[in-house]
Amino acid sequence: MQQQSKLKIALLIDADNAPASRINAILSEIAKYGVANVRRAYGNWKSSGLKPWENCLHEYAIRPVQQFDYTKGKNATDAAMIIDAMDLLYTQDLDAFAIVSSDCDFTPLVMRILTNGLKVYGFGEKKTPSPFVHACSTFLYLESITQNIDSEESKAAATVKKTGQELKQDSQLMNLLRSAVSSTEDDNGWSSLSAIGSHIRNQASFESRNYGYDKLSGLFEAIDLFEIKRSNKTIYVRNKQKK
Structure with missing residues (x-):
């Protein structure tokens, strides 16, 4: 049986719906399960809103995948991620996927990947809709895995321990x-x-x-x-x- 430490994982990031400031914590968490052999971040890189992600792509060896906003109000990023995920599912020898997004649109994708026997590790903010959270093999709120980072932002967002x-x-x-x-x-x-x-x-x-x-x-x-x-x-x- 293959050990968890050797799992080959595809990391797919919805840059439009995930904060770049959490990438170090995300990669640290993924390292507990295996190695992120594939690292891709999706979005319209001409958008100023993705500047924080653009600044850390090289540092973390993440490949940017450009998606233009062809139609106003329609998210081309979601479609591109889903297409790439299905392509990776059938052409690469992977053990798991890590999907970083706070968007519920990826729920059907998660369920499809699970059908093939692969694990899906989800990462998103607390605003993430419950269907996506519950569909993943394991889902971690980003606020919960950054408590060890000594910053005012992390302290303010840290998960409060329930009584x-x-x-x-x-x-x-x-x-x-x-x-x-x-x-x-x-x-x-x-x-x-x-x-x-x-x-x-x-x-x-x-x-x-x-x-x-x-x-x-x-x-x-x-x-x-x-x-x-x-x-x-x-x-x-x-x-x-x-x-």
């Missing part, structure tokens, strides 16, 4: 966590955190950092509805037993 009470009120999250624990538990009701994480990733797009927690263990610890134990560097979780 245990707020987490418990998120029924979708709670159902996801409970289901993962129940599906991976042993005869005593304990589940290893790694098994829980794998089950969640196979079931839905999920990232603890989107809730303000660097690790999944921290998320469970914030919710007082689960028991946590550690044994030989392995963390186990189970639903609290009724007394």
Whole structure:
């Protein structure tokens, strides 16, 4: 089985709908999964709005793909990205795609790539519509992966850590966590955190950092509805037993 560290990833950037200031954090995150062998950014490079992206293309070895605005109100960038993605899907030996955009129009593309058995890592701002977020194998809000950058902009945009009470009120999250624990538990009701994480990733797009927690263990610890134990560097979780 191929190791995640060796995944070959195609990075496609919708420069019209993504901030250039986050590119370093995006590439750092992608490096956790594999190598971005293909790096392309799409947009009308004659537009002054893309100047920040233009200034960092060479530094990060990103190939600019020019798209003219042929019709007012129509986004040629989306179409070009989708066409290129399908071309790469069938002509290149890739393991995953990383799509950077806050635009919901790429949801059908993501679903098509998943059908071929490839992973899709999505990156976008918190304004990204939920269909695109949930379609990806893993989706990270850009505000969540830049907290380690010491700047006023990053501090202002950083994801606020949700309290245990707020987490418990998120029924979708709670159902996801409970289901993962129940599906991976042993005869005593304990589940290893790694098994829980794998089950969640196979079931839905999920990232603890989107809730303000660097690790999944921290998320469970914030919710007082689960028991946590550690044994030989392995963390186990189970639903609290009724007394």
